[in-house]
Amino acid sequence: MSIGHTLLGLLEAGPSHGYDLKRAFDSRFGQDRPLHYGQVYSTMARLLKNGLVEVEGVEPGEGPERKRYAITDAGLTDVATWLASPEKPEPYLQNTLYTKVVIALLTDRSAEAVLDAQRAEHLRLMRELTRRKTSGDLVDQLICDHALFHLEADLRWLELTAARLDALRTAVSA
Amino acid sequence: MTRHSDVTPGPLLLASDLHKSYGTTPALDGADFAIRAGEIVAVMGPSGSGKSTLLHCLAGIVQPDAGAVRYRDRELSTESDAERSRLRREEFGFVFQFGQLVPELTCLENVALPLRLGGVKRRAAEERATQWLERLEVSHAADRRPGEISGGQGQRVAVARALVGEPRVVFADEPTGALDSLNGERVMTLLAAAARETNAAVVLVTHEARVAAYSDREVVVRDGRTATGLTAGAL
Numbered sequence: 001m002s003i004g005h006t007l008l009g010l011l012e013a014g015p016s017h018g019y020d021l022k023r024a025f026d027s028r029f030g031q032d033r034p035l036h037y038g039q040v041y042s043t044m045a046r047l048l049k050n051g052l053v054e055v056e057g058v059e060p061g062e063g064p065e066r067k068r069y070a071i072t073d074a075g076l077t078d079v080a081t082w083l084a085s086p087e088k089p090e091p092y093l094q095n096t097l098y099t100k101v102v103i104a105l106l107t108d109r110s111a112e113a114v115l116d117a118q119r120a121e122h123l124r125l126m127r128e129l130t131r132r133k134t135s136g137d138l139v140d141q142l143i144c145d146h147a148l149f150h151l152e153a154d155l156r157w158l159e160l161t162a163a164r165l166d167a168l169r170t171a172v173s174a
Numbered sequence: 175m176t177r178h179s180d181v182t183p184g185p186l187l188l189a190s191d192l193h194k195s196y197g198t199t200p201a202l203d204g205a206d207f208a209i210r211a212g213e214i215v216a217v218m219g220p221s222g223s224g225k226s227t228l229l230h231c232l233a234g235i236v237q238p239d240a241g242a243v244r245y246r247d248r249e250l251s252t253e254s255d256a257e258r259s260r261l262r263r264e265e266f267g268f269v270f271q272f273g274q275l276v277p278e279l280t281c282l283e284n285v286a287l288p289l290r291l292g293g294v295k296r297r298a299a300e301e302r303a304t305q306w307l308e309r310l311e312v313s314h315a316a317d318r319r320p321g322e323i324s325g326g327q328g329q330r331v332a333v334a335r336a337l338v339g340e341p342r343v344v345f346a347d348e349p350t351g352a353l354d355s356l357n358g359e360r361v362m363t364l365l366a367a368a369a370r371e372t373n374a375a376v377v378l379v380t381h382e383a384r385v386a387a388y389s390d391r392e393v394v395v396r397d398g399r400t401a402t403g404l405t406a407g408a409l
Contacts, residue, residue, distance in 0.1 A: 116394060116401055119218075126387035134363055148384055155383040162396075163220055 002096070003035065004043050005082040008052060008075050009103035015056045015070040018044055028172075029099050044069055052078050079107065083114055086121035089151055097154075101161060105172045115162050119155060126151050178211060178342055178373040185244075186211045186375050187232060187343055192241035194227055194398075201227040202238065203398035211342065214366060214376040216386035219395035225379045226347055228395060232377060233266055233345045234258035245343075263292060267336035267344040267374070269365070271351040274332050275320040282307065282316040285335045292339065306334035310364050326357030333365050340372055347379045355384075362388045 003025075010016070010024045018040045026034040044067075047053040052075035057068040071079075083104050087096055097118060104111040126148055133144035161168070185208040194202040201224045209215050217225050230236040231243055234250045235258075243250040245265075250258060267288075268274070275284045282303050289299035307313045310330040315323045320331070329349065336344055349365065350358030366388045369376045380386050394401045 112396070119394070120392070123216075123383065123386060123392055126383060127389070130384075130387040148387070152383045159220065159381075 002082065003039060004047055004052075005079060006099050006103060007040070007043055008047065008071055008079050009083075009107055011053060011069060011071040012076065012079065012107045015068050017066050017068055019066070021069070028102060029095075047075070050074075079103070080109070083109055084117060086117045089122045089125045089154065097158070097161075101165075101168065102172055105165075105169050111165055111169070112162065115158050115165075119158055122151050122155050122158070177371065178340070185209060186246065187377075188242075188244045189228075189232055190242050192228065192231055192238045192243070194224075194231060194236065194238045200398050202231065202241075205241075205395065205398060205400045207232060207393060207400060209343070209375045209377060211375055212370065212373040213391075214369060214378060214389040216389035216392040217377060217379045217395060218381060218383075218386055218392050221381070223395045224398040225381075225395050227398075228400070229345055229347055229377055229379050233268070233343075234261060263288065264339070265342050267339060267341035269329075269332050269336045269344065269346040269349045271348040275328060275335070277320050280317050280319055281312065281323065281331045284320065284331060285338050288335060288339045303334070303338055306338045307331070309337075309368060310334040311360075324357075326353050326360065329353060329357070329361050330364060333361060333368070337365075337368050337372070337374070341374055344369055344374050344376045345379075346376060348381070349378070350380070350382065350385055358382075358385065 006025060006029060007021050010021055016024070018037070021044075022035050022037065022040045025040075044053065048055065048069070052072055053069045054072050055067045056070040059066045059068065083100055097114075100114050101111045104114050129144040129148050129151075133141050133148075136144070187207070187209050189205065189207040192202045192205040192207075193200070203224075205224065205228050207217075207228060217228060219225050227236065231238045234243070234245075234253070237251060241251070245261070248261070250261070253261075262268075275281070276287065279287065282300055285303035285306055286296070286299040289302060290296065294302075304313070304316065307316055310333055312323075312327050312330045312334065315327050315331060320328050323331070329352070333349070336346075344365075346365065350361050353361060362385055365376070376389075378385070378389055386392055
């Protein structure tokens with residue numbers, strides 16, 4: 001999962017401090033693996049360096065100064081490009097796809113388009129494997145079958161998510 | 175086996191802005207579709223999305239309430255039932271999930287049936303049917319009735335029957351829906367290979383990704399509308 005893109009997507013809702021971004025991330029995506037503070041601040045430093053976020057204000061506190069980050073136009077474009085680019089099909093994609101779908105819903109983009117682009121990419125690879133299998137020997141067939149069944153499982157999840165988008169839209173906006 | 179030499183660059187079958195309702199329930203709500211000769215297109219989408227209605231409109235089985243279906247130089251939505259029925263018999267082939275073989279006839283007679291209905295003499299029809307049973311690797315079932323063979327064999331007989339008239343378009347609605355993985359794979363491999371050899375277009379309705387992977391591209395139907403699957407621009 002791309003932590004940078006996810007934090008950028010969360011920032012689209014409005015400027016935020018690193019601490020609040022970590023809390024938003026953990027509550028939506030960090031069920032098993034909450035972010036470390038160090039990850040948040042190093043990621044924000046990278047996004048700042050690349051011009052994808054800017055510091056809108058600095059508030060002194062008891063500890064280190066608290067920076068308030070805002071997404072830039074380049075950051076908005078970066079999120080849109082990330083959402084529009086299908087992931088390389090491979091097992092255990094669910095975390096990344098789930099994150100993309102939620103970010104699309106949170107930012108009023110088309111979650112259907114995210115799923116459609118991913119379906120097309122999965123099917124493209126499945127066609128390649130099917131061609132290889134059809135013209136190959138038994139070993140090729142068995143190897144391709146294994147990959148095809150995994151990709152099919154991803155696609156089943158994807159279709160189920162597509163069928164549940166209205167419910168998910170309601171859940172994330174609550 | 176005749177290879178259709180349709181090299182027209184444009185679509186063989188083209189549908190635009192199709193609308194169809196059953197009572198007050200809309201099944202199609204502005205669906206578009208195009209397929210070229212020799213192309214296999216998977217029509218995907220959840221149950222109730224309008225996939226089968228789209229197939230029925232494309233094949234001239236059902237008339238849309240609005241929109242156009244153009245096959246070569248013919249506009250199907252303005253043709254009579256009899257004209258469309260003849261078109262289906264002469265130029266289209268059909269494979270469904272269940273119940274398409276006549277139980278009283280042998281498999282050979284089932285495959286020869288479309289030719290016989292088209293006026294081909296028995297001997298010639300059965301010769302061609304025999305070739306297609308061989309092509310689909312079910313020659314051994316020629317003298318048996320559908321109730322005496324397995325589901326996988328029956329579906330290959332059904333594919334032979336769909337292809338025996340060497341149609342320009344094959345409509346396949348969940349052709350492997352009732353089969354296990356191995357039999358489904360055999361049916362799809364043989365169907366795709368035979369269609370490519372004859373340059374037939376295949377409209378393949380399926381909800382199974384592994385079946386859709388035999389296609390050249392997919393069209394997704396959702397709420398009666400079609401998307402190509404390449405909708406990243408919609409973001």
